[in-house]
Amino acid sequence: MRFSGWHDALVGVSGEMRAWLIDRHSLTQRITRRCADFAVQEIHQRDARPSLDEADMAGVGVQQRALLRDVFLCCGTTPVVFAHSVLPYSSLTDRWANLGRLGNRPLGAALFADPMVKRECLQFRKIDRRHPLYHQAVAVVAEPPAYLWARRSLFTLSTRRILVTEVFLPDIVTL
Template sequence: MPSPRLWRHPLALAPRALRPWLAARGSLTARLMAHFPDIRVSVLRQGWDQPHTDEIAILRLPRGSSQVAVREVLLASRGTPLVYAHSITARRALTRGFHLLGRTGSRPLGALLFADPTIRRSPLAWRCIDARHPLYQSARAATGPLPPRLWARRSLFHAGRDVLLVTEVFLPALLPAG
């Protein structure tokens, strides 16, 4: 399973057209809305699950950690999937810094995160993932066949002492054909 340090692939290795998407610090949903018509957020799953191996270290959870709150969504334009997003936080964060997470519904998570000036974002990290990574597998289950590799980025959002990890997997339709 990937370790957190592997989320530092050089951005120069990503396709040139994808680099601005990977490096943009603001709301990804707002950026998508500026470039694509009719962006919709479809909640694929929201509930409790085990964190992935590389998420345990990032969130500083104890090994064999109990379940975390998970939210998975698909951002699409006119039915074409553009981004698969996976967010997790510790159970205790749902009663404190990220208490609104459970009531986000199909609204973009960025609307909550970027509207609160007390929430801070860590630097972005990115990497290329393939069929061995659980997020690639989840994106494929949500969208169907995918190319052998996808680029993803992740960052931490801090609300006081609570942390939310957001990972965004960029799907092929986001890039121009060619």
């Protein structure tokens, strides 16, 4: 895999943010336990080429396109997580055939509901304005911080893969 700045070990973060980042269970469920008014706000879903390191991890060829989905996970009207998913077209079959039509429904709920889906190891990264996902994530933040913490993981079902990246916004620690 190409070097991408993502790390298997989480270093340099503690407290409540660390607890959010290392939790391997459903992020959707964790937020809904703390927020009665949970919502998914779809930003856009498009046919595009993932970045090189995303393509490597998701098993998409360099010239291949995939379905890219960007959403905010919100507590009420407050976005707390920006989620970016790479759904290779070859993965959108059988039990995953409907994942390309979720709209404002959470992808995580569908993935964690299936006991056959496996979550690979988490990777972590501090992203700043040099990272393309940073700009999308802070579009709703009144005073963007210098950096945000992000994690990503690969979900597999047999030979199919979906890559999910979650960027934690500052208000996540207030839940």
